[in-house]
Amino acid sequence: MNKLLNELRMAGIAEGVSFLILLFIAMPLKYAAGMPLAVTIAGSLHGFLFITLMVFMVRAKKQYEWPIERCVEVVIAAVCPFGTFVLDRKLKKEADAMLAG
Template sequence: MLKIFKVTAILEGISYLVLIANMLIIKSNNPELYHTIVRPFGMAHGVLFIGYIILAVLLKKPQNWDIKTFVIILIASLIPFGTFYVEKKYLSNNA
C-alpha cells in the first residue's frame, strides 16, 4: 500500500500543478476552453486528493508516523510541491 501512496502523492502533486497552470493560463486567455480542459483536471485532482488523504490515514499506524509527521503529510497535500516533499522525505526511505 505504501507504493500506491507514493504514486498517489506524485500524481496528486502533478495534478495540482497542472490545475493551477490551466486555471491561470487557459481561463484568463480563453474562457471557452475552461469547461473542456480545466474541469476534467479538477475532477482528477479531487479524486487524487481524496485518495491521498485516505491512504495517509490508512498508513499512519503501519508506518508508525507520530502526530507531527502525520499532520505534515496531510498539510503537504494543500501546498503546491508539498506532496513531492513528502515523497522525498518520508516515503523514499521506506521502500
C-alpha cells in the same frame, strides 16, 4: 519497498502533478482563454487524487502508528505546490531505511 508506502508515494506524485496541471494549465486556460471546462476537468481529477492520497495516509497512519503530526505533514504537502514531491523523497528514504534495517 513496503507496498503501502509505495502506494502512498505514487498517490502523492499523482496528486502533485494534477495540482500543478490545475494551477499552471487549467486555470490560465479558464481565465486567459475563456475555457472554464479545463478547471472543471482538472479540478475533478485533482479532487479525486487528493482524496485518494488522504485514504492512503490514513491507512499508513494505522499500519505504521504514525503520530498526528506526520499526518498533518502529509496534508500540508498536498496543499502546497511541489510539496508532494518533497514528501516523496522523505518517504523514499524512510522506505529504504525499512529495507535496510
